[in-house]
Amino acid sequence: MRQAEMAPDRLLKEGARQENVLLDVQGLTKHFPVKGSLDAFNRNRPSVKAVSNVSFQLFEGETFGLVGESGCGKSTTGRTLMRLIEPTEGKAIYRGKNIFEQSSKELRKTREEIQMVFQDPYSSLNPRKRIGSILQEPLIIHSIGKRNEHTDRVMDIMQKVGLLPEQYYRFPHEFSGGQRQRIGLARALIANPKLVICDEPVSALDVSIQSQIINLLKRMQGEFNLTYLFVAHDISVVRHISDRIGVMYLGNMVEVAPTDSLIQNPLHPYTKALLSAVPIPNPRIKRERIALKGEIPSPLNPPAGCVFHTRCPFATDRCKQEVPESREMAPGHTVACHLYD
Numbered sequence: 001m002r003q004a005e006m007a008p009d010r011l012l013k014e015g016a017r018q019e020n021v022l023l024d025v026q027g028l029t030k031h032f033p034v035k036g037s038l039d040a041f042n043r044n045r046p047s048v049k050a051v052s053n054v055s056f057q058l059f060e061g062e063t064f065g066l067v068g069e070s071g072c073g074k075s076t077t078g079r080t081l082m083r084l085i086e087p088t089e090g091k092a093i094y095r096g097k098n099i100f101e102q103s104s105k106e107l108r109k110t111r112e113e114i115q116m117v118f119q120d121p122y123s124s125l126n127p128r129k130r131i132g133s134i135l136q137e138p139l140i141i142h143s144i145g146k147r148n149e150h151t152d153r154v155m156d157i158m159q160k161v162g163l164l165p166e167q168y169y170r171f172p173h174e175f176s177g178g179q180r181q182r183i184g185l186a187r188a189l190i191a192n193p194k195l196v197i198c199d200e201p202v203s204a205l206d207v208s209i210q211s212q213i214i215n216l217l218k219r220m221q222g223e224f225n226l227t228y229l230f231v232a233h234d235i236s237v238v239r240h241i242s243d244r245i246g247v248m249y250l251g252n253m254v255e256v257a258p259t260d261s262l263i264q265n266p267l268h269p270y271t272k273a274l275l276s277a278v279p280i281p282n283p284r285i286k287r288e289r290i291a292l293k294g295e296i297p298s299p300l301n302p303p304a305g306c307v308f309h310t311r312c313p314f315a316t317d318r319c320k321q322e323v324p325e326s327r328e329m330a331p332g333h334t335v336a337c338h339l340y341d
């Protein structure tokens with residue numbers, strides 16, 4: 001779609017978004033050195049290339065979905081932005097400051113504004129503490145409000161995420177998976193954040209519960225004016241909540257686009273393959289399934305050139321040698337593939 005073909009209101013929205021960048025990720029790289037390497041001088045020490053030179057922006061109030069197969073680096077990207085893992089290279093500019101260069105004092109303030117929801121909240125909930133006490137923790141850590149107001153704030157957030165007041169005194173093991181995810185969301189929201197990184201928040205839940213949590217996330221986004229980075233491996237889930245989607249493969253961002261543009265006109269062969277695997281709820285519509293050959297290569301030794309060339313049906317000799325640059329093919333729709341040079 002060319003600029004001239006875009007609806008005027010869409011153009012306005014795109015323009016307004018450009019001015020409201022909340023987080024600007026530039027060249028994020030995370031390599032994990034392999035322990036026990038024999039290279040005593042640390043030269044050429046083997047490393048797992050989890051994330052390589054990934055760049056994207058988050059605009060205020062949007063949901064940016066990060067999708068790709070397990071092991072593609074999307075969760076590492078999210079965790080690195082919180083500095084739960086230290087990056088190898090790159091910048092993450094949040095409100096004008098590089099998160100990766102912040103002191104522990106500055107980082108504490110940033111972490112008040114950037115919260116995280118995990119795939120399995122149970123493992124991050126202290127089994128010996130009651131829910132009321134768990135939900136008060138962020139208020140205590142970040143010195144938010146007066147102590148005598150904390151119970152009311154906890155009750156308020158519990159009600160907003162669909163938990164009952166009497167559940168305040170229960171322990172984590174007394175809740176179902178869906179309820180635990182509500183607790184995880186309540187714990188993220190009680191500090192009144194600006195950005196929430198949702199790391200596979202519905203992947204461990206039954207399909208019926210998944211839609212409840214997705215709807216809850218959407219409702220909370222409107223109520224708290226939140227920006228989401230939504231990480232998931234299932235593109236059919238990501239498309240339902242995201243305004244824009246970034247597709248990752250083997251630590252690389254291969255395509256970024258507004259959701260409609262990506263779904264209707266996927267450009268990268270990997271995105272096309274991912275979408276071809278999504279079932280269509282209409283038996284009359286047939287879609288050709290693109291089966292990818294082989295397994296994902298090891299991130300310890302990713303292929304040279306385009307990292308997708310070992311599985312791509314369109315790979316040429318050039319793809320085996322040259323890393324494709326990311327190009328903008330339509331407003332906000334970028335792809336890294338030699339087919340579009």
Ligand code: SF4
Pocket residue numbers: 268269270306307308309310312313314315316319324336337338339
């Ligand atoms: Fe396939 Fe080549 Fe494009 Fe990579 S650069 S996705 S190998 S056509």
